[in-house]
Each structure stands twice: as C-alpha cells, then as structure tokens.
Amino acid sequence: MSDTRWPGWGFTHTQFSADDGDPAAVAAVGEAVEAEPMVQAQAIMGWGVDNPEPSPGRYDFRSLDRRMEFIRRSGGLPVIVLCCAPDWMKGGADGETDWDRLEDAPLPEHFADFAALSATVAERYPYVRHFVVWNEFKGFFDDELGRWDARSYTDLYNLVYDAVKSVDPAKQVGGPYIEFASRPPGSPGTSEYLQGPWGAVDQRSIDAFVYWNLSRKGADFVAVDGHASITQGAPDEFTAVGKFAAVTTWLRTMVTVPVWWTEWYVEPSEPSWSPEHRIALRVAAMIELASSGAETVLYWNPRQYGPECVECLWTNTWDPGGGRTLPFLDELQRFAASFPPDAQRRKMELDEGLLGLESDRARVIVNTTDEWVDAFVDGRRLEWGPYETRWFPLDGSWSGASKSWSR
Template identity: 70%
Template sequence: MAALTLAVYLVSPEILLSSRAGDSETPGWGFTHTQFSADDGEPAAVATAEAAIGSVPMVQAQAIMGWGVDNPEPSPGVYDFRSLDRRMSFIRHSGGTPVIVLCCAPDWMKGGERGETDWDRLEAAPYPEHFADFAALSATVARRYPYVRHFLVWNEFKGFFDDELNRWDAEGYTHLYNAVYDAVKAVDPANQVGGPYVEFASKAPGSPGTSSELQGAWGAVDQRYLDAFTFWNQHRDGADFVAVDAHATTAQGAPDEFTAVQKFAAVDTWLRKQVDLPIWWPEWYVEPTQPGWSWDHQVALRIAAMIEFASSGADTVLYWSPRPQGQECASCLWTDTWARDGGRPLPFLDVLQRFVRWFPPTVDRQKLELGSGVVALESHLARVIVNTTDQRTTVAVDGRQIVMSAYETRWLTATRAWAGAAGQR
C-alpha cells in the first residue's frame, strides 16, 4: 500500500480531550454506515475496526431499513430490530455520536405483501394512507434507542418524484416529514429532527431548467431541487437542522475536479440565506477516481472538498460508504472486516479523525488561498495545506517558503509555531 504524503505533528492531550465529537451537542464530522460496514465479519477484525474508529469518536449514521439493516417491521406491529440493534451497538461501543436515518419503509406500507420484503423496491415511498404508520414506526425506533438525539427524515426524496408533472412531490414528502417530526418529538421533545435530505443535483450553467441564483464555475443547480427545498421549508412543522447532499464532478460543467468541489460551499451559502439552522451533509460525492490518479490525488480532492464544507459553515458532514468491498482504496476508512486480518485503519480514517480533532463546527474555520493552486484550512488548533495541482510548487507560509509535491497534503498544529512547523516533514 502506498503511503500518503501526510506530514504528522502531535497535538497536546488537552486539545484532544476538548475536541472529541461526543463532548458537544453539535455532531460535526463522521460517516454514514452502508451495506458493508465494520459491525459484522471476523470477530477479531470487527474488534480492530471498533478500536480504530473509537480512538477518535465521531458521528455515525444508520438507516432503519436497507444499507446493511433488515426490514424493521415486516408486518404491522411485528418488529425485527436484530440487525439495527447490531449496528447501533457497534456505534455505541466505538464511541460514536449516533444518528438515525428514518428510511426506508416496510413493503406493506407501499403496496407490497405483509411479511415479505422486495429489496428491489427499497426506495419506494410509503403510500399517503400509510404516512401515519411510518411515523408510528419512527416513534417506535426513537423509543427503542433513547440515547439517540438526532433523526433524519427519509433519504433524497426517494419515491417522491412526480413523473406526470416532471418535478419532485415536495407536498407528499412534507406531509410525511411533518407526521414523522411530530411523532419523534412526542417521544422526547429533546430529540432533534431534520430534513428534507434532498440532493442538490446540477448541470452545466445555462442548461434548461437550471437555477440562476445558485450557479458558478462548478455548474448550476437544477431548479426543481431548490423548489422542493423551498416548499418543505415553508410548510414544515419544525426543524432542528437542514440536510442536503450533492455530487460535485466535472460532468456538471466544472473545468476540473477541484473547481467542482466549490459547489459545496456555494450550496451552504445559499442555504444560509434560507434558514437559520445547522446545515447537515449526510452524504457527499466528488469526481470518481480516474485511471492514473495517485492516492495523493484522490485524498487531496476529498480534503479540498472538506475544506469547502468547513469554511462555508457546514455543521455536520458525513462520509459515505467508508469500507472497501474486497479491494483497497485511498478514500476508504478501514479494510474489509470479513478478512481475517481486516478492520485495519486506512490513511483516510486518519484524515477524517484529524478534522474531528482540529476542525469541529464549534471553532472558527477559515479557508486560505496560498497561490499556485495551494489551499489551506485554518483553525486555532491546526492548519491543513493541500496542493491541488499535478506540479511541484513553492508557497509562502507565515513568511517561510515551503516546497510541495503534486497533490501533497501537510498538517500543522498549533502546538508548534506555524513558521517553525512549515518546513518539517
């Protein structure tokens, strides 16, 4: 496995303890569990992954059906929480701040047979006559896991597209959202509930149907997604945070992959004009790996995206699909727990944990443009510097010239003088 070019500096125990994810009501950085995760496999590998993840506790989200979890209510009033219990147990044992995604719906709520599960219809929405049933299931989940305080309602408007009108059925989703919001709040008013978890899809600027108010060199957001968000925002019973997600790729009109990730900050800026609520990104995506991309290149792109999130005020940002499916990858967090020696932390887990430690939403985070394609994120705890080009370059950092290789990442912490740490590796 190739080593990433990360310059490592130690941080004091006091800083570590003061910035643990679980110490604050503001969740912060973390990841969303998907079908293949770290809770199942070889016992020793699961224990290895649990210890690695728990070394710096962070936010961990899990859906109530799908993405590694079975149907929680295959028949009305008949529950099966075994797989969800296992995931939630793993989250607790690894010190995570738990988040539950209230998606998806059992088959009998969407026209299927009672007692059966058709996974090909996982993303179908419940019928309106079953919105109250889904809200009741959500309340049952909230009561079963009383230590969970954060709940996301549904996932990307799945099943809520109106083919006849060629737009999102924001009315239907909002009715479901309000029923779930009221039910989960009735269990415990301290529960935090958010939505609409809509994807901000975009196209090249000037494409038909794109927004004139949310566009840039990275592309232009499809107006239908903004309309859906606006309707929900105007008709929701309440919300403790807003949730969105997006892809940021050159297919949407950006000239390169690093320009594309500026979309994330643009969306945050637009959201701040709409609501005075914490902004959540339960999943996010960047340009797929291209042939010939080095691991440094892949990691630099993801760090550049995380800089956009942090500097534009995103409060909670969750990494998606953190485990490789039988292969190693630069952007995964741990190795396959079904392998006897699996569950080992991969370099990007260290990257994510550094953001948890040094760039939580509770501190001021500022993006710096250092020239020559080099960007940085700074807090009072640390600084991360990324060369976003395929060229060796020299930049000035606090009066000192430092040379960075192509796509290199460097970390500096506040436990050393900025200038003194800049040239060290």
C-alpha cells in the same frame, strides 16, 4: 440521557460496514474509530439493516441493534436516518421484504404508520438525539409532472416530526435530505442564481427545498446532499468542489438552523489518479464545506472492494487480516478533531495551487496540482509534493505532514 455533544464530521454506515465479520477485524476497526470519535449515521432499513417491522406491530430490530451497539461501543455520536419503509406500507405483501423496492415511498395512507414506526425507533434508542427524515426524496418523484413531489414528502415529514418530538421534545429532527443535483450552466431547468464555475443547480431541487422549508412544522437542522463533478460544467475537479461552498452559503441565507451534508461525493475518480490525488480532492471538498459553515458533514462509507481502496475508511472485516484502517479515515478524524462546528474555521490566503483551512486548533494545506509547489507560510518556506496534504498543529511546530515526500 441524550448526548449533548455537537454533531460534526463523521460517516454513514452502508451495507458492508464494521459491525460484523471476523471478531478481531471488527474490534480493530472499533478501536481505530474510538481513537477520535465521530458522528456515525445508520438507516432503519437497508444499508446493512433488515426490515424493522415486517408486519404491522411485529418488530425485528436485531440487525439495527447490532449496528447501534457498534456505534456506542466505538464512541460514536449516533444519528438515525428514518428511511426506508416496510413493504406493507408501500403496497407490498404483509410479512415479506422485496429489496428491489427498498427505495419506494410509503403510500399516503401509511404515512401515519411510518411515523409510528419512527416513534418506536426513537423510544428504543433513547440515547440517540438526532434523526433525519427519509433519504434523497426516494420514491417522491412525480414522473407525470417531471418534478419532485415536495408536498407528499413534507406531509410525511411533518407527521414524523411530531411523532419523534412526542417521544422526547429534546430530540433533534431534520430534513429534507434532498440532492442538490446540478448540470452545466445554461442547461434547461437549471437555476439562474445558484450557479458558478462548478455548474448550476437543478431548479427542481431548489423548488422542492423551498416548498419544504415554507411548509414544515419545524426543523432543528436542514440536511442535503450532492455530487461535485466536472461533468456538471466545471473545468477541473478542484473547481467542481466549489459547489459545496456555494450551496451551503445559499442554504444559510434560507435558514437559521444548522446545515448538514448527509452525503457528499467528488466524481469522477479517474483510474489514472494517484492515491494522493484522490485524497487531495476529498480534502479540498471538506475545506469548502467547513469554510462555508456546514455544521455536520457525513461521508458515505463505500464498500471495500480491494486492499487499497483509497476512498474507503478500512479494509473488509470479512477478509483475512481485515479491519485495517486506510489513510482517508485519518484525514476524516483529523477534520473532526481540528474543525468541529463550534470552532472558527477560515480559509487561508495562499499561493496559487495551494488550498488551506485553519482553526484555533490546526491547519491543513493541500496541493491541488501535479507539480511541486514552494510557498511561504508565516514566514517559513515550505514545499508540497504533487497533491500532498499536510497538517500543522497551531503550537509553533511545523510537523504533522500526513505523507512524507522526496524529490
């Protein structure tokens, strides 16, 4: 039976995730994730999963099965990303896998073969309701014309859409999973209307999205991704994350289906920044995404390189004593519980330096400065330390700060 819960906040599994390693560490992560179940996405090839069809009609789903089992065991709402293609679909040798060619697109003569593989995946995991077609237009850039080959991608998308729907019309299919890249305003080739203090979107991304949107057979949701960075023209990192709200708002004028962010990044992350600063920036980005109406937001889970990886969700399950959850997992789970897509989500009117979001379940307020900030919220005088993030349940209490501070 299909899962009928609404997708919301969650993360994407990458090469080094939590489905393998020390059994105790794997179990610890699974229990932590299950405590507040979220969306969990996985590609069908790459990012921790082997070639699912090394030769035509010969399947190997062992590694994908293991990932999907972890998702089920930890209570996740599963999403499958239909990327990438076996080598024989893109001109490679039958029975071989060249991982350097992972991001090559299938050849047009094999689009139908990839659609058939997508249908096989949909049949194998009948409990999966949501499918994203491809990843960031990988392999679909026309070097000669210097633009995205939206026509070829859309041809592939339409075949995959039909194939998955033929398995079960209730399954949800979306795309185009294109990156809304941006540069400083006024840069050659940037949009004249989709821009702001955060930067300006590359017109080629907009053109590719519009072509797909006009030529697609159908879509149950739209999926995009992007980076927010001071290198794209923003004067500071907290201004940069306004890009997520601007792009989401524009997308909602183009479509009536839900908007998904399948990846989102805030860059750079300066070595001198404190852990609180890095988390505050990510919380600010999530506030922009939620308040502008993004229904599903997936965090790209980075590889855990050290014991204090602020951007990571848990420590490496292969390390002794691994599988320890990290603070940002708590922030992500709080967003999942407090700001689901079916909740009314509103930005709060706060003093300068504070950014807040509220729903009928909770409030989160983050200090975007490196100074102590005093503010009145609902008649109460409160203090925030530099880059402090605080959570407040809407039950009359003013507890729940995600970090304690002292002067």
